Amino acid sequence: MRNKTTIIAACAMFIVTIAVAAYARDTNAGRVVQKADATQTAKVELTDNGFEPSSLKLKANVPAKVTFTRRTDAGCAKEVEMKDYKIKRDLPLNESVTIEFTPRKGEFTFACAMGMLKGKLIVE
Numbered sequence: 357m358r359n360k361t362t363i364i365a366a367c368a369m370f371i372v373t374i375a376v377a378a379y380a381r382d383t384n385a386g387r388v389v390q391k392a393d394a395t396q397t398a399k400v401e402l403t404d405n406g407f408e409p410s411s412l413k414l415k416a417n418v419p420a421k422v423t424f425t426r427r428t429d430a431g432c433a434k435e436v437e438m439k440d441y442k443i444k445r446d447l448p449l450n451e452s453v454t455i456e457f458t459p460r461k462g463e464f465t466f467a468c469a470m471g472m473l474k475g476k477l478i479v480e
């Protein structure tokens with residue numbers, strides 16, 4: 357009788373342990389997904405009309421990947437500059453250039469090196 361009780365108790369503990377381990381693993385998996393989601397992305401093309409779109413809305417304090425692609429050889433803009441973030445990148449024709457940064461709250465400009473073509477970053 358006593359042996360049976362011990363075995364049942366041991367089985368119950370074993371099942372509880374597995375359930376707790378499975379729950380813990382699920383919780384961790386959720387966290388990893390959240391981490392992956394915590395990057396925001398945006399795309400901007402440089403065309404004959406300038407930067408398109410000419411304004412981007414981003415969330416503050418969330419890492420951002422903004423991809424610029426220059427689609428025109430007309431005009432002066434062969435690079436993009438974000439002075440507030442001390443970022444300046446060449447934009448080779450038809451090549452995607454991804455800028456990674458963490459935006460802070462406020463409004464910022466991105467522009468060609470001479471500041472003739474401009475776009476706006478709205479960070480909330």
Ligand SMILES: [Cu+2]
Nearest residue numbers: 432468470472
């Ligand atoms: Cu320019």
